[in-house]
Amino acid sequence: MSHEYEFLAEGNVVEYLKSREDTRDRIDTERISEIREIGDGNLNLVFHVVDEDGRGIILKQALPYVRMVGAGWPMTPERARREAESLGVHHGLAPELVVETIAYDPARFILVLEDLSDHSVWRDALNRSETHHDVARRLGEYVASVAVGTSVLGLHRSEVSRRISQTQNPELCVITEDLVFTEPVFDIGRNSVLPENEQDARDLAEDPVFAAAMGEAKWRFMTHAEALIHGDLHTGSVMVRGASGQAADSVKVFDSEFAFYGPIAFDLGALFANYTFAAARANALGEAERASWAMGLVAETWEAFAAEFSRAAEDWRETSLFDRSFAERRLERMRREALLFAAAKLARRIVGAAKVRDIETLEPALRAPAARGVLLAARALAAGWERSESISEFAELVAPHVLVGR
Ligand code: SR1
Ligand code: MG
Numbered sequence: 187m188s189h190e191y192e193f194l195a196e197g198n199v200v201e202y203l204k205s206r207e208d209t210r211d212r213i214d215t216e217r218i219s220e221i222r223e224i225g226d227g228n229l230n231l232v233f234h235v236v237d238e239d240g241r242g243i244i245l246k247q248a249l250p251y252v253r254m255v256g257a258g259w260p261m262t263p264e265r266a267r268r269e270a271e272s273l274g275v276h277h278g279l280a281p282e283l284v285v286e287t288i289a290y291d292p293a294r295f296i297l298v299l300e301d302l303s304d305h306s307v308w309r310d311a312l313n314r315s316e317t318h319h320d321v322a323r324r325l326g327e328y329v330a331s332v333a334v335g336t337s338v339l340g341l342h343r344s345e346v347s348r349r350i351s352q353t354q355n356p357e358l359c360v361i362t363e364d365l366v367f368t369e370p371v372f373d374i375g376r377n378s379v380l381p382e383n384e385q386d387a388r389d390l391a392e393d394p395v396f397a398a399a400m401g402e403a404k405w406r407f408m409t410h411a412e413a414l415i416h417g418d419l420h421t422g423s424v425m426v427r428g429a430s431g432q433a434a435d436s437v438k439v440f441d442s443e444f445a446f447y448g449p450i451a452f453d454l455g456a457l458f459a460n461y462t463f464a465a466a467r468a469n470a471l472g473e474a475e476r477a478s479w480a481m482g483l484v485a486e487t488w489e490a491f492a493a494e495f496s497r498a499a500e501d502w503r504e505t506s507l508f509d510r511s512f513a514e515r516r517l518e519r520m521r522r523e524a525l526l527f528a529a530a531k532l533a534r535r536i537v538g539a540a541k542v543r544d545i546e547t548l549e550p551a552l553r554a555p556a557a558r559g560v561l562l563a564a565r566a567l568a569a570g571w572e573r574s575e576s577i578s579e580f581a582e583l584v585a586p587h588v589l590v591g592r
Pocket of ligand 2: 418
């Protein structure tokens with residue numbers, strides 16, 4: 187399918203906004219003072235537009251290819267619609283925790299989003315050694331709200347069937363299936379590591395326990411249509427506002443173009459892996475206390491998720507078979523699966539095509555041991571996820587590799 191539409195550029199953004207009625211009360215298009223392309227993700231164009239009164243708006247446009255590679259990797263721009271729709275559903279369930287979508291333009295695959303420029307991307311804040319408290323707890327609540335509010339636990343089964351058919355996202359799911367699960371084991375030429383980590387990457391790929399775990403993870407990802415998950419819930423998909431060292435006064439999830447009906451634990455595992463990158467970075471920089479704090483975020487998210495899930499179980503749609511003990515069994519299963527998915531997410535960001543700045547911006551002398559520790563942590567989780575009995579085992583499996591002396 188060919189896609190011909192005009193791409194946004196600094197020179198046509200104002201004209202574009204003038205053509206839209208639905209943004210008139212958000213920004214004065216006659217008095218625009220600043221237009222900046224701020225996209226730093228792997229896929230899309232993102233513009234921040236501000237008027238002379240300081241009112242801003244975000245325009246995010248999906249290109250018909252993967253931005254980090256270019257036209258050689260075509261990718262459906264329909265992902266923008268999927269993002270608009272999933273953000274809308276998630277915002278409806280957790281309005282304070284999800285960015286507001288003001289409008290969606292299906293002709294040019296553009297989302298008009300609330301301006302969050304008084305926030306920071308959480309990954310950037312973590313990389314500046316900042317510590318915003320309470321974010322992990324709120325993300326646990328967000329994942330629980332979505333888990334219950336989009337699944338048969340909160341919706342009639344016919345409505346879930348309808349939504350599953352309308353939220354198919356095969357092209358983006360294939361990216362995850364390839365980059366997250368398959369390629370850390372079977373490199374198709376997209377992987378890369380520092381020379382000092384080449385043996386570590388080989389050890390990972392040749393570890394039969396890790397490979398078997400990735401098979402389990404991929405199967406679950408492809409077949410367990412539990413809830414409309416975010417699908418790419420890393421610390422770069424979360425904005426935070428407030429002073430470092432204090433509770434964030436605002437937390438906003440965004441960037442849900444990978445959303446689809448998948449396993450709830452995938453979002454939890456993504457968060458756990460990204461907390462681990464923050465811990466590995468802090469450790470590499472000699473910030474032991476902050477590394478422990480970052481590792482502690484795993485339990486914080488999990489406990490908030492479990493508490494909210496259990497609270498919802500009191501009166502969700504069916505409480506006969508889906509009773510209290512069912513909720514407990516689900517929680518146990520999801521906790522283990524979160525460790526499994528975290529193993530995949532840890533490994534892919536070290537050896538795979540799309541990396542994370544937490545590790546990549548460390549100087550090589552620090553990066554190589556940090557990357558090695560993360561890969562060993564991934565293998566430890568892959569070996570231990572199925573037998574784990576409590577959330578504290580995440581840190582027990584990971585810390586010996588990640589929170590180590592240099
Ligand atoms: C080709 S897209 C690479 C990665 O960027 C996104 O953030 C997803 O994690 C995806 O796997
Ligand atoms: Mg993204």
